[in-house]
Amino acid sequence: MTNLDSTFAALSHETRRAILGKLASGETPLSDLAKPFNMSLTAVSKHVRVLSDAGLLTVERRGRTRHCRLNAQPMKQAADWLTDYQSFWSGQFDSLARHLAAKGDR
């Protein structure tokens, strides 16, 4: 799996995006992250692992708690990949228009 693969895959789950949302307001212990969710701590721990593997957060062990901190760097790569397609969604130049333009080009 490439970097982009794991980044997009990690972002493809609502729970994980919510975790990142929480982390945007600052470092948070895993148990606090888990509270809003109707699932076991184990399940949240697994989601955190996926995010960690994708490099979207870092975990620091401090005493018995794990402190999670957002690392948005991989998101930049994802955003960069997406912006290559910006012209296709920016209205002014949608995919149909481009299609027609390409045909008229010949």
Added chain:
Amino acid sequence: MTNLDSTFAALSHETRRAILGKLASGETPLSDLAKPFNMSLTAVSKHVRVLSDAGLLTVERRGRTRHCRLNAQPMKQAADWLTDYQSFWSGQFDSLARHLAAKGDR
């Protein structure tokens, strides 16, 4: 699965991103899409289905060929979601800096 879920999931595979890349240069029949890949047409057809389900492309049947066309609209939503985090990766205000700022805030 929400819209964002399926968009990010669809983008999490190299082959599917490559398919979208190809479509950026214009409408393409499925069989042409499949050529560069070292896998069966069936496999590519499945990837196209995933992209189609996510709304990232549309398929138009024309005679015996299926013509695929890029639809970047869902990418805009994904990009919009990501830009909420832009401040975290824009160097000027990275996650560590924000973390320290939050601590100093008190």
Added chain:
DNA sequence: AAGTTAATGAACCATATGGTTGACTATCCG
């Protein structure tokens, strides 16, 4: 009519994902 090409469908396989529970480890608190 016969053959080729485009594509899907069905069955199968291996592995990944998302969740659970129960046992265990480690740390903190009294």
Added chain:
DNA sequence: CGGATAGTCAACCATATGGTTCATTAACTT
């Protein structure tokens, strides 16, 4: 020491994913 809290690990389960092959349908070509 004894108990509560934070978290992982292992086993298990259901379903999804990514690929294959073989058969089949549908549409062009000659």
